[in-house]
Amino acid sequence: MGAQTAPAKRRLGVMGGTFDPIHHGHLVAASEVAAQFHLDEVVFVPTGQPWQKSHKKVSLAEDRYLMTVIATASNPQFSVSRIDIDRGGKTYTADTLRDLRAENKDADLFFITGADALSQILTWHDAAELFSLAHFIGVTRPGHILTDVGLPEGGVSLIEVPALAISSTDCRDRVAQGDPVWYLVPDGVVRYIDKRKLYRDDG
Numbered sequence: 001m002g003a004q005t006a007p008a009k010r011r012l013g014v015m016g017g018t019f020d021p022i023h024h025g026h027l028v029a030a031s032e033v034a035a036q037f038h039l040d041e042v043v044f045v046p047t048g049q050p051w052q053k054s055h056k057k058v059s060l061a062e063d064r065y066l067m068t069v070i071a072t073a074s075n076p077q078f079s080v081s082r083i084d085i086d087r088g089g090k091t092y093t094a095d096t097l098r099d100l101r102a103e104n105k106d107a108d109l110f111f112i113t114g115a116d117a118l119s120q121i122l123t124w125h126d127a128a129e130l131f132s133l134a135h136f137i138g139v140t141r142p143g144h145i146l147t148d149v150g151l152p153e154g155g156v157s158l159i160e161v162p163a164l165a166i167s168s169t170d171c172r173d174r175v176a177q178g179d180p181v182w183y184l185v186p187d188g189v190v191r192y193i194d195k196r197k198l199y200r201d202d203g
């Protein structure tokens, strides 16, 4: 009998974010990484309590989760996980990755992060362990320098994605001022923000 080869591992992208709201910058980054790294799936993971944003007002987790579901629903390669929301407490990516590895024993994990988040990664909880839990992929983001200086060799890949100068902060500010967010966020997310009166001073 010939030697048996192990089945190829699934390649699972992980896009963590506060997604308050999710916008086309997030979606393009995930889509581009999926294509360049031949990912089978990208799971979007909205944060429960983003502890490094504790000085900011963050929308209810259920609203951020539902906007993420609406934004990703049309792409069969995209899914959304509630693990960070349901775990409770402060959200640490080390926990996210440990839980996803336990749920996906047949998969290699690729954590997708923008240049701004990547530059802060050594301040994250259990930072030294992160690179053994997943391969990190840093993507370009307008206004930020993409670098892996100080990060473990081989633990991070840096790639260029189409530049979309969109941030959730800008989307929230625009809604608060009565300016449109059409085409910055998916249409269903515009409708959801309106329906739930998010980001309005009287909301």
Ligand SMILES: Nc1ncnc2c1ncn2[C@@H]1O[C@H](COP(=O)(O)OP(=O)(O)OP(=O)(O)O)[C@@H](O)[C@H]1O
Residues within 6 Å of the ligand: 016, 017, 018, 019, 020, 024, 025, 026, 029, 112, 113, 114, 115, 116, 117, 118, 139, 140, 141, 142, 164, 165, 166, 167, 168, 169, 170
């Ligand atoms: N326009 C963009 N291009 C590439 N990556 C992005 C872009 N916007 C956000 N990201 C990345 O997506 C992840 C989640 O980002 P997050 O939900 O904090 O959005 P944000 O727009 O940075 O929000 P905020 O303005 O509220 O800080 C982070 O890794 C971030 O770097």
Ligand SMILES: O=C(O)c1ccc[n+]([C@@H]2O[C@H](COP(=O)([O-])O)[C@@H](O)[C@H]2O)c1
Residues within 6 Å of the ligand: 015, 016, 017, 018, 019, 045, 047, 050, 052, 053, 091, 092, 093, 094, 117, 123, 124, 125
């Ligand atoms: O693990 C940490 O300590 C940590 C600190 C800050 C951010 N993160 C993760 O980085 C991702 C982007 O975070 P944010 O707050 O920029 O939306 C998201 O998945 C967060 O859980 C993780």
